[in-house]
Amino acid sequence: MHVVATAGHVDHGKSTLVRALTGMEPDRWEEERRRGLTLDLGFAWTRLPGGADLAFVDVPGHERLVGNMLAGVGPVPAVMFVVAADQGWQRQSEEHLAVLDALDVRHGLLAVTRRDLTDAATAAAVRDDARKRIAATSLGEVPAVTVSGATGEGLDELRAALADLTGALPSPTPAPTCACGSTGSSPSRAAAPSSPAPCAPGPSASATSWPSRTARPSRCAACRR
Structure with missing residues (x-):
């Protein structure tokens, strides 16, 4: 099973997107659900088109929780970078991208979320700006999908993009038993x-x-x- 981490600014819809893709709740703690804010690493998994299994590590986006974010993205080979269409590039977008670049993460895709909250032209401008920023890092040119976790728009395209992403990854290393x-x-x-x-x-x-x-x-x- 391949593993992909989320990354992106707080409240840009990372957990909502994982929830929509997997049907699982990545926020494990009652406080997270009460506040609507991811505080710790969350875990969920799904089966992609073609039958491959994919697990997500959902990381917090708040600036005070970068340590938890580092714990989530450090071991994984690929990332689903999330930027909200109605807010665009933000401070933790830049910070999370710098972390990924420092870790030399080379596989990823861009999910432009919350498409239902803005018009197509704005969403396209956010997508193009984010792709340009990401291309200047270890991730290089990445595919982008515009999506809404609330309405389901673009989820099929995102699943297909995730299948392509994981299909290009090296085979997972078996866990040591000794x-x-x-x-x-x-x-x-x-x-x-x-x-x-x-x-x-x-x-x-x-x-x-x-x-x-x-x-x-x-x-x-x-x-x-």
Whole structure:
């Protein structure tokens, strides 16, 4: 499953768009729902045209929550950058784009949201301005879709654009099942290093060296030899 993070200014409709695309609620905390403001990372997933599964990491847009935003976009390979058609480029739009550029994120698309709140000419001008700004960063030229999470306008086009985006991404790396980083497959003895580094504490190591809330990982076949 591929993972895409959202990015963009506060109240530009990131969570509304994820909700419309997935049918899931990305705002996990009662306070977020009461205030209508994303405070922490949210998670949702959907199946795209063609059958591929896609997960979203929905990040907060408020200037005081950049740390949470960094935690969300840091590990992901692609971004859905959101700019509201009725407000255009804003302060956190610029800040989030600078973060993505610093992280060297190279895959993304632009979603111009809240199309229902403005006219077509204004939405097109916002789209062109945002694409020009994004093109000057590591993301380069990105496709753009004008959409409304409230009315559903443009959602099918956005799903198709997301399918194209994820189709161009490298295959997701399997999660390691061993502390040494191995996925658990058993390499041949000929291919194994002569003195593999241990992947877990030896008999003399205390079990308390592992975090108390984390299960002590099992060792893969290569490391048990």
